[in-house]
Amino acid sequence: MVLHQPDLEARSPWSTNKAKEVQISPPTSKVEGTIRVPGSKSLTNRALIIAALAEGKSRLDGLLKSDDSYWCIDALTKLGVSVVVDGETAYVEGCGGKWPQPSGELYMGAAGTIARFLPAALAIGNGNWEIKGSRRLSERPLAPLLTALSSLGAVFDYQEGQHRLPYKLQASGLAGGHVSLPGSTSSQFISGLLLAAPYTETPLTIEIEGEIVQRDYVQMTVDIMRSFGAAPQFTEDGQSIIVPSGTYQAQTLQLEPDVSTCSYFWALAALTAGSVRIDGIDARRTSQPDIEILDVLEQMGCTVTRGDDFVEVQGTTHLKGGFTLSMKKWSDQTLTIAALAPFTDGPITLTDAAHIRHHECDRIAAICTELRKLGVHVDEHEDGLTVYPGKPQSALVDSHDDHRMAMALSLIGLRVENIRINDPGCVSKTCPDYFEQLSALGVEITY
Ligand SMILES: O=C(O)C1=C[C@@H](OP(=O)(O)O)[C@@H](O)[C@H](O)C1
Numbered sequence: 030m031v032l033h034q035p036d037l038e039a040r041s042p043w044s045t046n047k048a049k050e051v052q053i054s055p056p057t058s059k060v061e062g063t064i065r066v067p068g069s070k071s072l073t074n075r076a077l078i079i080a081a082l083a084e085g086k087s088r089l090d091g092l093l094k095s096d097d098s099y100w101c102i103d104a105l106t107k108l109g110v111s112v113v114v115d116g117e118t119a120y121v122e123g124c125g126g127k128w129p130q131p132s133g134e135l136y137m138g139a140a141g142t143i144a145r146f147l148p149a150a151l152a153i154g155n156g157n158w159e160i161k162g163s164r165r166l167s168e169r170p171l172a173p174l175l176t177a178l179s180s181l182g183a184v185f186d187y188q189e190g191q192h193r194l195p196y197k198l199q200a201s202g203l204a205g206g207h208v209s210l211p212g213s214t215s216s217q218f219i220s221g222l223l224l225a226a227p228y229t230e231t232p233l234t235i236e237i238e239g240e241i242v243q244r245d246y247v248q249m250t251v252d253i254m255r256s257f258g259a260a261p262q263f264t265e266d267g268q269s270i271i272v273p274s275g276t277y278q279a280q281t282l283q284l285e286p287d288v289s290t291c292s293y294f295w296a297l298a299a300l301t302a303g304s305v306r307i308d309g310i311d312a313r314r315t316s317q318p319d320i321e322i323l324d325v326l327e328q329m330g331c332t333v334t335r336g337d338d339f340v341e342v343q344g345t346t347h348l349k350g351g352f353t354l355s356m357k358k359w360s361d362q363t364l365t366i367a368a369l370a371p372f373t374d375g376p377i378t379l380t381d382a383a384h385i386r387h388h389e390c391d392r393i394a395a396i397c398t399e400l401r402k403l404g405v406h407v408d409e410h411e412d413g414l415t416v417y418p419g420k421p422q423s424a425l426v427d428s429h430d431d432h433r434m435a436m437a438l439s440l441i442g443l444r445v446e447n448i449r450i451n452d453p454g455c456v457s458k459t460c461p462d463y464f465e466q467l468s469a470l471g472v473e474i475t476y
């Protein structure tokens with residue numbers, strides 16, 4: 030069987046698992062526990078970039094330490110910003126919108142957030158940078174963002190293909206005014222423009238053409254910008270965002286745990302009729318869209334307790350299926366639900382997620398391929414999939430160098446003996462100790 034060859038250059042020093050394969054078997058005793066989940070990737074990389082642009086020294090607590098945040102810190106450090114990491118706290122000396130190092134090579138790893146958030150932040154300054162990323166990141170779309178930045182004055186010199194990594198960026202500030210771009214492939218283009226928008230030469234209005242996928246991530250960007258003193262405003266129709274000129278001011282911020290990562294542990298409770306509590310999350314107030322998974326787990330028959338600062342999921346011996354879900358707003362959960370679906374009592378159809386074909390892998394094709402290897406009946410659709418109930422069988426499945434594929438496929442091993450996954454180390458993109466945490470909850474993990 031031909032398995033995907035991972036791009037190991039994108040693994041950071043915070044990635045420690047070099048195993049070729051992991052084998053997972055169901056827990057031998059009831060799963061019950063309270064766990065800590067590392068900080069949100071989305072909040073960490075937004076906060077790091079804003080803090081780097083700000084005036085003064087910020088303190089970020091609850092930092093995610095994974096490949097995606099490592100390469101973000103690495104790039105900021107190469108830009109001359111001091112980022113000191115002490116445990117899960119980062120101290121960032123803001124550069125006041127003027128990058129101290131006006132030239133150099135910056136590597137984005139495999140992180141969509143860095144590739145989409147950093148270009149505009151670079152373009153507001155003066156400098157010449159060479160930007161590179163992993164093999165897969167170099168295939169992922171950037172055109173709407175880079176076209177918008179070109180129209181505001183940034184100059185790109187593409188090394189291998191138009192609007193793709195690697196490229197050289199010649200920056201001499203960004204004009205303000207009006208810019209429009211589509212949000213149908215990635216919300217990150219809009220977030221990336223927003224993060225730098227207070228520093229354009231005149232105020233910037235971003236007009237969004239059509240619908241935005243995963244729109245709540247744009248709201249998350251607006252919220253975190255506000256907490257650093259900027260004042261972006263949506264227009265009433267929600268299709269434009271007006272960003273007044275200004276500067277970010279340093280802050281002390283507590284970052285929430287990563288709700289996308291939490292989903293695998295809540296799914297673990299669901300599948301084993303166990304209970305898993307995760308502290309540090311207020312489900313009613315979080316800006317992370319993947320919190321929606323809790324409603325789906327309830328629909329399946331689980332009991333969810335939403336505390337002021339924790340969420341506990343209690344699983345059930347009979348999981349209900351037989352429904353259709355639009356994944357447009359929280360599509361990182363498509364794979365989690367696809368992995369739960371075979372163990373429910375009716376088919377589950379997931380729709381509106383065509384854009385995830387452009388994520389760490391073509392996630393729709395990949396999950397259909399791997400579920401079929403396990404003997405699960407699936408129909409692939411252009412924008413999603415239908416998964417039918419059935420008892421999966423043991424198999425070696427491919428993680429496709431995608432952290433979410435590995436974490437979602439591991440869930441099958443909670444019910445089926447000897448599920449093997451290649452390259453388990455790919456989880457380091459967002460959760461380097463994922464398999465250790467599973468093991469601590471009683472799941473049998475063998476390398
Ligand atoms: O802004 C963010 O932090 C993210 C936006 C989403 O990406 P797209 O909008 O590109 O799908 C999501 O899938 C990703 O994990 C994180």
Ligand SMILES: C=C(OP(=O)(O)O)C(=O)O
Pocket residue numbers: 139140141142361388389433459
């Ligand atoms: C799509 C994802 O990542 P990225 O930030 O690289 O887009 C993800 O984490 O599921």
